[in-house]
Amino acid sequence: MFESLTASLSSALNSLRGRGKLTEGNMREGLAGVRTALLEADVAYDVVETFLSRVVDDAVGAKVLESLDPAQQLVGIVHQELVNLMGPVDHSLHLQPGKTTILMLCGLQGSGKTTSCGKLAKRIKQQGQGVMLVAADLQRPAAIEQLAVLGRQIGVPVHVPDGITDPVAVCRAGVARAEKEGISVVILDTAGRLSIDEALMQELSKIDRTVGPDQVYLVVDAMTGQDAVKSAKAFNEALELDGVIMTKLDGDARGGAALSVKTVTGVPIKFIGTGEQIEALEDFHAERMAGRILGMGDVVTLVEEAQRKFDQDEMKRQEERLRAGEFTLDDFKKVLLQTRRLGPMGKVLGMIPGMGGMQEMLAGADLDKDVNRLFGIIDAMTPAERRNPSRVVDQSRRRRIAAGAGVDPHEVGDLVKQFDGMSAMMKGMAGLGMRDRLREVQRLQTQMTNPAARLGRPKGDTGKRLTADERRKQKKQREKDARRKKRG
């Protein structure tokens, strides 16, 4: 019940894997699984039905008969259909050069409007544009204070209503002020409301008419259930939405509302909120989301991020050292520092294909704290110890290092042992491209998902040459073991 949509969909589609041909019968079975998975992911009932009938239309017929691997084919169709449903995506804020662009955020209570306003302001500021926030949520106690605090954190001005109790007037005044001060973007934070509250919805469309926002975004909680369809429809009718921001996608919510909202309103999902930090606002990508849903991982994002944030020269230097077999604990620390620039460790892991389960296992286990402990240990070592830890660090040195780093002596021992195994692995990976490297990491995941297993030094060459016959025999045994393992 609690597996992610990814996991439920994979298991549904796995039932098709290994079957010779895609018959209507076995496809129906797989699709019934997809259906339950989508419903459990809170995709609206009607959207699920439309989705499935489209998949069936695409899957039945010539394409399937020609297909060599029907399961693969169905995965492809389901994936493509998911992408079609959630795309196309448009990340542009459509800022108007030379005039003040007005963005307006609306949504149900508690969907995350105020936080999203802050995140959006931060993003615009980072692009080098002037931005101002307008606190038009006059309903919730202290909503204005919340926005003011956020504004201070990001360093952007916040227009607060000075005793005015009419949100329409507040918005008008805020926009006027921004225009006067020549601020290029102004973001209106409106009060949360129920989609069925006629009076409040009318007030919202009055703001819309009065200040004429260039873009209106609906903020949707990723945890929303079947109601997402109804509220999105109501907001779209009152306001003519231009985009959607989906929040709280950092939890285990399966985000089926993304499919529903897009289908009902037809407006693109622009951004996703993925954390409590003010930076945690990402572009929405239908391809990647669909890939994530189907368990294909989010390689593109990771590669993109890595290329943006890794210091390329430093990478090259590391690689040369690796190839020369000079990888030391100092280099290891540098690699960790580079990786950490991608974001919190847990998040980075989650983006690697096949590592989704790993992320779940490590969820909350404070990886970054662990990394800091490692840094402490490394810093407490002498240069000689860092160069060749397994040879130099003996028991008394271990005790000294542990005392210096404020850890238990066995943690020092663990690091030394792990580093031994890791440097061997890294030497093997040196010279591979980013993609190959990720694949290599993926290959290692079975080994790593066993928490008891430690990365050991790989066994060296035995030096013994086998005859063709012996090799055949060995291969047979290996296959037999693999089969047995698969069954077990």
Place this chain on the structure above:
Amino acid sequence: MALFRFGRKQTPDTPEPTVAAPATGDATPAPVAAPSGGGLLDRLRAGLAKTARVLNTDVRDLFKREGRLVDEEFLEELRATLIRTDMGPAAAEGIVVDVRERLRARVVDPEIVIDSIRRQLLGRLEQTGAAVAAAPTGPTVILVTGVNGSGKTTSIAKLARLFTREGKRVVLGAGDTFRAAAVEQLSMWAARLGAELVRGEPGCDPASVAHRAVARALEGSFDVCIIDTAGRLQTQSNLMQELSKIRRVISKQIPDAPHEVLLVIDATAGQNALSQAKGFKEAAGCTGIVLAKLDGSARGGVIVPVTEQFGLPVKFVGLGETADDLEAFAPERFVAALLEGALAPAG
């Protein structure tokens, strides 16, 4: 043939249970924020009007005046109606299977099916309805938890109002030290309700606030101490551990406290509420649920699988934005209000 006749003999012989209130009085749904002030049932019903309306319209649509054949198409429509209440595919399937087993291939009239759904739902909500636990002596400590934006702070204000109306003295602990201005939000409510507030510096350890709130409740001999916490997703296990710590800190001062740990669930939430219930029950030892925002178009059907799977009773429902809009949850009334309109004649 004999089998067939046997099947026929199984016509439900239970007399139709009397509905809690005359259905005619509710033909027009009352506005949600109606200043009715009085009838508890009226207000609950008004808040649930949406739920009722969906089930009621849709189920009624299923039946023609002369009754309808219970076939797969019929069952599919029933399933869609149930799933739209957010009770989830499994719970909906349970009801559909029950209806199929008893009524398949028969021509039925609405009452029979409605009656069976009502009984199903009541059976699933059976454990719920327990009253708020109170300390035998000294202050009753209530810890309120939930995911971001579920409505914790507002629910606390409503709870405080409930207790002050009973003449009890309430102290609030502003344990959400993370979100900007969360303390201000609670302090505004405290001022409005005349409750005392214990607050900490922004960013300080929420456990310290909880400690001081309980200490204040003990020394000032307050009747009730309600402690707010920052919204957190159930997957953030370091933040969930923080909840366990808050619990420990509280129970060091009063051994059997907190007497209640309430999980606030947003009625618009879908199946993720199950994960929320699981996570918060494990980490914070939740003892009950507050179903907030039931006055919207969402129906809160997800509490059916939540109560069923985790044995967590729903203690309160939030039905509006004012401090008075909190009612004790009663499954009979909930289900009656949920299915009430379905018995009324079409039109």
